[in-house]
Amino acid sequence: MRLLLEPVGAERELPVAVARAALAAGLDGVLLTASDTLAAPLVTAAYVAASVPDLLVAAEVALGDRHPVEVAEEMLTVDQATQGRLIAVARPADGAEEHFAEALEIVRAAATARPFAFAGERWTVPARLAENTDAHDELVRVMPPPARARLELWWAGDLARERYDGAAALVARLRAGRERAGWDWVAVAAPADAAAEIGARVRPRVQLDRLPDGLEDHWERTLESERSRQ
Amino acid sequence: MLDRIGLSLWTMQSTAAAPASIPALYRRLGEDARLVETLGLHSLWLAEHRLWYDGWCPAPLHAAAAAAAHTERLRFGTAMMLLPQHDPDGLADAARTFDRLTGGRLELGVGLGYRDAEYDALGLRRDRRGKAMEHNLGRLVERWPAADDDRRRPWVGGMAPVAIERAARHGCGLMLPQTLTGERLAETVAAYRAAATVPGRIGITKDVHVTDDRERETAFRAALRRHFAEEIGSWWALGGKLGFAQPEGLERQLARIDECLLAGPAAAVAEALAAPLEAGVDFLLLRVAFDFVDHAELRRQAVAVAEGVAPLLAGERSAR
Numbered sequence: 341m342r343l344l345l346e347p348v349g350a351e352r353e354l355p356v357a358v359a360r361a362a363l364a365a366g367l368d369g370v371l372l373t374a375s376d377t378l379a380a381p382l383v384t385a386a387y388v389a390a391s392v393p394d395l396l397v398a399a400e401v402a403l404g405d406r407h408p409v410e411v412a413e414e415m416l417t418v419d420q421a422t423q424g425r426l427i428a429v430a431r432p433a434d435g436a437e438e439h440f441a442e443a444l445e446i447v448r449a450a451a452t453a454r455p456f457a458f459a460g461e462r463w464t465v466p467a468r469l470a471e472n473t474d475a476h477d478e479l480v481r482v483m484p485p486p487a488r489a490r491l492e493l494w495w496a497g498d499l500a501r502e503r504y505d506g507a508a509a510l511v512a513r514l515r516a517g518r519e520r521a522g523w524d525w526v527a528v529a530a531p532a533d534a535a536a537e538i539g540a541r542v543r544p545r546v547q548l549d550r551l552p553d554g555l556e557d558h559w560e561r562t563l564e565s566e567r568s569r570q
Numbered sequence: 571m572l573d574r575i576g577l578s579l580w581t582m583q584s585t586a587a588a589p590a591s592i593p594a595l596y597r598r599l600g601e602d603a604r605l606v607e608t609l610g611l612h613s614l615w616l617a618e619h620r621l622w623y624d625g626w627c628p629a630p631l632h633a634a635a636a637a638a639a640h641t642e643r644l645r646f647g648t649a650m651m652l653l654p655q656h657d658p659d660g661l662a663d664a665a666r667t668f669d670r671l672t673g674g675r676l677e678l679g680v681g682l683g684y685r686d687a688e689y690d691a692l693g694l695r696r697d698r699r700g701k702a703m704e705h706n707l708g709r710l711v712e713r714w715p716a717a718d719d720d721r722r723r724p725w726v727g728g729m730a731p732v733a734i735e736r737a738a739r740h741g742c743g744l745m746l747p748q749t750l751t752g753e754r755l756a757e758t759v760a761a762y763r764a765a766a767t768v769p770g771r772i773g774i775t776k777d778v779h780v781t782d783d784r785e786r787e788t789a790f791r792a793a794l795r796r797h798f799a800e801e802i803g804s805w806w807a808l809g810g811k812l813g814f815a816q817p818e819g820l821e822r823q824l825a826r827i828d829e830c831l832l833a834g835p836a837a838a839v840a841e842a843l844a845a846p847l848e849a850g851v852d853f854l855l856l857r858v859a860f861d862f863v864d865h866a867e868l869r870r871q872a873v874a875v876a877e878g879v880a881p882l883l884a885g886e887r888s889a890r
Contacts, residue, residue, distance in 0.1 A: 353670075377667070378671070379664075379666060379667055380660070380666075380667040380668075382632055383631065383664050383667040383668050383671070384671065386633070386635035386636040387636065387639045387671045387672070389636065390638075390640060391639040405657075406657040406660050407657065407693065409620075409691055410655075410656060410657065410660070410692065413628035413629050414632050416628075417628060417629035418629070418636075420592060420593060420596040420633070421596050421633050421636035421637075422636065423593060423597065424593075464693065465693070466687070467690050467691070467692075467693040469689075469690055469693075469695055471697050472686040472689055472695060473686065474686035474807045474812060475686035475687045475696075476687075477621075477690070480621050480687075480691045481623070482620075482621060482628075483620070483622060483623075483624075483625045483626065483628065484582065484592050484625040484628075485592065487596075
């Protein structure tokens with residue numbers, strides 16, 4: 341199971357600090373969503389990834405209101421700017437839910453390495469407007485290409501969402517989610533100072549199907565002795 | 571003087587003439603930004619185009635956000651964001667986010683764009699771009715309000731009366747093209763100053779290559795010509811047809827670009843830059859980055875501007 345740390349409360353305005361905590365705790369990445377002052381998660385993702393090495397940076401991207409080609413270009417640019425560490429997590433834009441599926445289809449087409457055309461209810465790409473007399477393209481190729489083989493473009497079902505309320509309770513819910521619904525990637529909303537606990541007490545307990553008897557007790561004794569040594 | 575010079579134009583292109591690894595171009599953007607900051611220059615500027623074979627960056631503000639994380643003081647500009655092609659609320663969100671993360675280091679330049687293919691892909695009519703610019707700029711300024719500090723105001727690109735009037739009315743700076751010189755430059759500066767509601771900044775762009783070597787200068791001119799022949803030949807509508815189908819029109823444009831190029835020793839470049847400063851221009855946006863300028867040469871050019879050209883301009887008007 342792969343774990344992303346999602347900032348909560350006032351820490352949503354401090355994504356670099358949260359990302360550093362996630363990296364130090366051995367977590368896989370962070371999940372960034374829009375906040376009042378950081379309203380464009382893809383911009384935040386570019387900045388955070390450049391500030392903190394190695395970490396995956398997931399950014400929630402609203403689809404359905406803005407033109408999907410414009411949004412796809414932002415995703416692809418940020419994928420390049422983060423050296424392929426972006427995970428774009430699509431969600432329906434508020435008030436534009438009915439256009440989400442169409443927008444997602446266009447973004448998926450835009451992230452491939454071939455020219456495409458799309459004719460839907462809300463968008464036609466390219467529009468082939470008679471007034472654009474010097475536009476002769478029947479297909480468009482969106483650039484730049486993804487930094488790696490493919491753009492990581494996910495939506496709701498690809499990423500489970502949880503919140504931290506103590507290691508034992510979270511472990512129980514993550515195991516249950518894995519068994520019930522096949523959870524493999526989970527974003528955990530938690531304060532940065534809980535990252536270490538998630539890294540040490542949660543992450544090791546949710547990787548394997550079962551653990552040898554005695555291993556969890558051994559881990560606890562190790563953590564205790566480490567703590568008393570400090 | 572260093573605080574009145576920005577370097578441009580990072581486009582992230584991997585062209586037929588100068589193939590490059592696109593991931594490497596993005597990685598180097600951060601390295602280049604660190605160098606430009608270390609040299610004490612004001613800013614680094616990116617451009618926007620879309621849907622072209624060479625990967626030209628369509629989202630310069632997003633690319634700049636990553637580079638900004640590698641710097642502490644350097645400002646990042648767009649010359650230009652093609653504002654009619656964007657959702658203004660989304661762009662305002664991106665600008666506010668960038669400013670918040672970087673301590674207010676965005677220099678947002680906006681222009682019209684001109685390629686029908688770009689407009690058409692986005693479902694927009696190019697012939698309505700003026701109206702769209704007016705609407706989107708109003709919305710942008712409303713959603714991303716300027717601080718008292720005029721560094722927060724967008725730049726409007728252009729030299730047409732409507733661009734000057736628009737920049738002045740919205741309290742924006744005015745970024746002039748390099749073709750504007752002599753009396754027309756002085757008149758344009760005066761027209762903007764007369765119309766401006768706030769003491770906004772006036773910038774001008776210039777293609778620059780600093781070298782003492784005549785052979786290198788000649789080679790640069792030839793490469794610049796090839797570069798713009800591709801861009802104008804493929805994109806510019808000249809008399810109703812695209813450039814390659816209008817060889818005479820294309821040739822005129824290329825001659826104009828060659829005339830505007832400031833190439834030669836630092837003293838000669840500085841002498842040529844003194845004219846716009848004397849005409850009342852506040853800010854010089856010097857284009858040293860092209861697809862065909864390799865990375866080592868690009869870094870040499872940045873140093874040559876900061877340490878060769880800028881000191882020779884130090885006696886010009888002090889910063890506003």
